[in-house]
Amino acid sequence: MKHNSQFSDVLHVxxxxxxxxxxxxSEVLAQTMDTNPVVLRxxxxxxxxxxxxxxxxxxxxxxxxxxxxxxTTLGDIHQALGAPALVSLGFRxxxxxxxxxxxxxxxxxxxxxxxxxxxxxxxxxxxxxxxSAQIGASLRAHRLAKTSTSHRIEDHxxxxx
Numbered sequence: 689m690k691h692n693s694q695f696s697d698v699l700h701v702x703x704x705x706x707x708x709x710x711x712x713x714s715e716v717l718a719q720t721m722d723t724n725p726v727v728l729r730x731x732x733x734x735x736x737x738x739x740x741x742x743x744x745x746x747x748x749x750x751x752x753x754x755x756x757x758x759x760t761t762l763g764d765i766h767q768a769l770g771a772p773a774l775v776s777l778g779f780r781x782x783x784x785x786x787x788x789x790x791x792x793x794x795x796x797x798x799x800x801x802x803x804x805x806x807x808x809x810x811x812x813x814x815x816x817x818x819x820s821a822q823i824g825a826s827l828r829a830h831r832l833a834k835t836s837t838s839h840r841i842e843d844h845x846x847x848x849x
Contacts, residue, residue, distance in 0.1 A: 692772065694731055697721045698765060699819070701728070705741065706757055706820055711750030731769075738768035758817030766811055775804045 701717050714725035714732075721728060732751065735741045740760060743751050766774070777800060779793045780786075 694772065695766060695769060695774075697723075698731060698735065698769060699762065699816075701732070701751075702735075702740070702753060702757070702760075702765070702816060703819060703823065705751055705753035706816060708753075711744060711748065711752050713750040717751060734768045734770055735765070738764070740765070740768060758815060758820065760816050761812050762814045762816075763808055763812030765816075766808070773804070774807050775800045 700720060704717065704720060705712060714728050718725040718728040729743075732741060732743070736743060740754050740757070741751055742754065743749070766772070777796055779796065780789050781793075783789055
């Protein structure tokens with residue numbers, strides 16, 4: 689089963705935008721997610737509506753992260769994406785009159801709601817600045833160890849632009 693990676697993908701894109709010195713096109717950003725630029729633009733629309741990013745058209749256009757981006761929490765971003773489910777389980781619904789199914793489903797729903805509330809609280813305490821700092825620390829550690837790693841969008845996932 690393929691999991692929905694939109695939340696992770698958007699965080700990835702936002703952190704690339706945070707380090708960018710100029711607007712990044714939908715095409716360049718879509719490559720970092722191994723997706724189509726149309727999919728990326730659709731995903732970014734909620735972030736634009738929330739004021740987290742802006743986009744410009746034409747020559748020199750592209751996506752920019754909003755000033756003050758570092759204070760944006762992962763919880764804020766989750767909300768801007770339409771608050772997709774963070775925890776998901778399937779339920780047996782084919783016999784709703786079954787007492788066993790009722791008890792199992794009720795118990796699982798309750799556990800999922802508690803898990804989601806806990807995860808949302810945690811996401812509300814993590815900022816993009818914290819993630820950016822962790823990336824910087826990892827890059828410095830890799831450079832000290834003289835391992836070859838990159839966080840430049842130009843080298844991302846083996847793509848060169």
